[in-house]
């Protein structure tokens with residue numbers, strides 16, 4: 001049985017003071033036992049967050065990792081082995097802001113995905129279509145292609161230790177959420193695509209939905225059969241709102 005997961009992507013938000021406040025807020029939450037919770041702070045704050053959340057049953061992940069798993073001469077980057085050393089469990093790979101704003105290529109993302117897994121961390125692979133692609137009826141094609149980039153290089157087994165986050169680009173930070181049915185349709189297509197290669201992997205892999213998830217729409221989204229939780233941006237910066245989303249996932 002897949003365990004539900006709720007992950008908070010803090011993106012490039014936070015100051016020393018606001019992060020302390022957020023940690024304090026997270027520590028006061030009563031978390032349901034059937035949901036895995038993780039937060040992804042800016043790398044600058046990872047150590048502080050891991051220390052601050054000791055004993056709180058919240059994992060910490062990184063928003064990015066280097067193309068190499070081991071330490072070395074690569075100015076400005078952080079290797080996945082360093083993230084392991086710091087106490088991280090997950091790394092986001094392929095977020096649309098990195099694909100589209102920073103121009104990360106499929107090749108770069110694959111190297112990051114491999115480096116993350118080689119270090120024993122779990123990649124959270126983000127995929128999703130732009131508004132233009134959705135309007136052109138290309139949603140399933142785009143998502144299938146993004147998954148195939150990984151499958152073609154590493155095989156379906158790559159998803160034995162990975163989480164997939166479907167995040168329609170038009171729904172990220174816009175207040176526009178995919179309807180539960182729109183999201184479910186894509187999630188079901190993803191699972192079918194994976195099942196063609198290996199049904200066990202397809203049944204086991206967690207598919208998170210991301211894109212303007214809030215407490216107010218979480219229950220409906222998470223009630224869909226192929227939605228195994230959420231990747232939450234803006235709403236994860238408020239501990240109470242994030243807590244309400246986590247409780248929605250636990251129901």
Ligand code: PGA
Nearest residue numbers: 172173211212232233234
């Ligand atoms: P959002 O971001 O919840 O603010 O839309 C989601 C994400 O980008 O992971």
